[in-house]
Amino acid sequence: MLSGTNIMIVLLGKPIKNWECIYEDCEASCCRTRREITLLDIKRIVEATGKQPEDFVSITTGYIPYTLKRKDGKCVFLTENYQCVLHDSGAKPILCKMYPFMLQKILYGDEPIMFISPVQDCPGYGRGPPFTKETLDEIKRQGKVYLAELRRIARYKKRRVRLEEILQKEL
Numbered sequence: 001m002l003s004g005t006n007i008m009i010v011l012l013g014k015p016i017k018n019w020e021c022i023y024e025d026c027e028a029s030c031c032r033t034r035r036e037i038t039l040l041d042i043k044r045i046v047e048a049t050g051k052q053p054e055d056f057v058s059i060t061t062g063y064i065p066y067t068l069k070r071k072d073g074k075c076v077f078l079t080e081n082y083q084c085v086l087h088d089s090g091a092k093p094i095l096c097k098m099y100p101f102m103l104q105k106i107l108y109g110d111e112p113i114m115f116i117s118p119v120q121d122c123p124g125y126g127r128g129p130p131f132t133k134e135t136l137d138e139i140k141r142q143g144k145v146y147l148a149e150l151r152r153i154a155r156y157k158k159r160r161v162r163l164e165e166i167l168q169k170e171l
């Protein structure tokens with residue numbers, strides 16, 4: 001468990017000893033689910049790709065109002081070879097940088113708590129390099145950035161700023 005600046009990350013599930021993302025084996029199954037993104041994610045992707053938000057952002061009604069657009073049941077940034085177009089630029093969204101952990105739920109309050117757990121049936125467990133404390137710390141750090149980003153969106157929503165307008169202000 002990690003806490004600080006009123007944000008907390010809780011890990012669920014068993015410890016991972018070794019791991020490698022062998023996305024060809026699972027046909028990048030993690031990139032076929034709905035993926036929430038933050039304002040920071042959107043800004044990074046615009047800068048890295050030259051695309052406009054309308055090219056890749058879906059606006060929803062949830063607490064986390066921005067998600068990656070999908071095509072044929074997969075993320076718009078996933079290639080036919082199951083590679084992520086954003087990987088080399090470092091512009092992958094925060095939640096994608098947290099693989100093999102997936103966001104399970106967030107308890108909102110004065111001190112938001114994020115629960116994450118290892119992806120089920122990932123073929124990469126037991127493969128690749130040891131899963132180090134440093135890797136885990138980086139995943140937790142990404143989780144904290146994500147929660148801070150949610151708070152940023154929440155502040156806008158409290159002021160009743162329209163979601164499209166938030167994007168215009170931030171980009």
Ligand code: SF4
Nearest residue numbers: 021022026028030122
């Ligand atoms: S983390 Fe595991 S399940 Fe997800 S894309 Fe990589 S290999 Fe597949």
Ligand code: SF4
Nearest residue numbers: 031075077078084096
């Ligand atoms: S941005 Fe990349 S890693 Fe994230 S869901 Fe899309 S293809 Fe997968």
